[in-house]
Amino acid sequence: MIDFPATGFPTNRMRRNRSEESVRRLVAENRLSVDDLIWPLFIVDGVNVKTPVDSMPGVFRYSTDLVADAVSEAADLGIPAFALFPYTDPARKTEDGREAVNSDNLVCTATRAVKAARPDVMVVCDAALDPYTSHGHDGLMKGEEILNDETLEVLVKQSLVQAEAGCDTIAPSDMMDGRVGAIRQALDKNGFQHTRIMAYSAKYASGFYGPFRDAIGSSSALRGDKRTYQMNPANSDEALREVALDLQEGADMVMVKPGMPYLDIVRRVKDSFGVPTLVYQVSGEYSMIKGAVDRGWLDDRVILETLLGFKRAGADGVLTYFALEAAQALNT
Numbered sequence: 174m175i176d177f178p179a180t181g182f183p184t185n186r187m188r189r190n191r192s193e194e195s196v197r198r199l200v201a202e203n204r205l206s207v208d209d210l211i212w213p214l215f216i217v218d219g220v221n222v223k224t225p226v227d228s229m230p231g232v233f234r235y236s237t238d239l240v241a242d243a244v245s246e247a248a249d250l251g252i253p254a255f256a257l258f259p260y261t262d263p264a265r266k267t268e269d270g271r272e273a274v275n276s277d278n279l280v281c282t283a284t285r286a287v288k289a290a291r292p293d294v295m296v297v298c299d300a301a302l303d304p305y306t307s308h309g310h311d312g313l314m315k316g317e318e319i320l321n322d323e324t325l326e327v328l329v330k331q332s333l334v335q336a337e338a339g340c341d342t343i344a345p346s347d348m349m350d351g352r353v354g355a356i357r358q359a360l361d362k363n364g365f366q367h368t369r370i371m372a373y374s375a376k377y378a379s380g381f382y383g384p385f386r387d388a389i390g391s392s393s394a395l396r397g398d399k400r401t402y403q404m405n406p407a408n409s410d411e412a413l414r415e416v417a418l419d420l421q422e423g424a425d426m427v428m429v430k431p432g433m434p435y436l437d438i439v440r441r442v443k444d445s446f447g448v449p450t451l452v453y454q455v456s457g458e459y460s461m462i463k464g465a466v467d468r469g470w471l472d473d474r475v476i477l478e479t480l481l482g483f484k485r486a487g488a489d490g491v492l493t494y495f496a497l498e499a500a501q502a503l504n505t
């Protein structure tokens with residue numbers, strides 16, 4: 174840094190660079206664009222079905238025949254990527270979550286529909302069992318224990334059926350140890366060397382996932398909590414170790430989740446590793462903001478403000494339920 178002569182006010186006036194829109198635009202350090210957005214979508218059984226998620230006003234579950242239209246509309250606005258999550262009929266949920274490896278399940282069917290309509294977009298599918306297990310956990314259970322290594326075998330099969338369906342980005346979201354490496358090896362062995370892995374690397378045991386669990390119908394099922402596998406919100410160094418391990422195991426991009434309460438983690442990850450770093454503005458963050466905006470307690474400008482905050486913290490991209498609204502606002 175150059176040593177400035179000690180002048181200060183009134184020679185220096187910080188407000189000069191804020192006085193007009195033109196200069197404010199010129200000196201802006203960060204920018205949010207549609208290129209930064211990933212839109213998470215929920216999929217449900219049926220034909221021509223679009224049902225609202227009660228705890229997420231403005232968010233819907235789409236049947237597999239409608240999801241491609243929703244994606245197309247968003248892709249036309251420039252959104253590059255979409256994450257698909259299933260609402261699985263409770264009748265198809267089992268202790269072992271075997272619906273996860275059914276190549277005709279909702280996520281695989283939706284992936285085929287989306288890629289057929291829009292081969293140009295990136296489809297992201299979670300590798301995790303919670304939408305499919307009767308107990309709502311991300312892993313297999315033995316008594317009250319969440320089994321790690323046994324779960325990996327199912328995650329590998331789940332990733333392969335998703336890749337076969339056309340998914341270009343597998344997103345292990347369950348926080349089992351070793352899952353990125355196991356999935357990478359299996360993808361490579363089966364001809365999917367180009368399928369990427371977006372690792373939910375620093376995923377915290379958060380209260381902000383509540384509305385998502387309603388959206389995929391796992392909240393009523395969930396026994397206990399996820400603190401034996403998701404991270405303790407008290408920890409930050411541990412997030413760096415998680416990211417380092419996922420990169421060693423072959424992750425192409427890493428993610429921090431939730432978003433707003435964990436901006437410090439985003440910054441540390443980006444500074445420490447310099448790899449593509451994503452952040453997930455999760456369901457509870459969406460509902461909190463949307464609820465206040467709908468009541469007139471907050472102006473809707475807070476939506477873009479939160480997304481820009483992620484960019485400033487170092488994120489390269491954001492998963493957000495506001496993606497469509499944000500893209501519309503950015504395009505006008």
Ligand code: PBG
Binds near residue numbers: 301382454456457
């Ligand atoms: C499942 C998964 C969760 C989310 C994404 N994938 C929930 C959880 O871990 O309980 C949360 C997303 C959100 O809240 O928007 N493994």
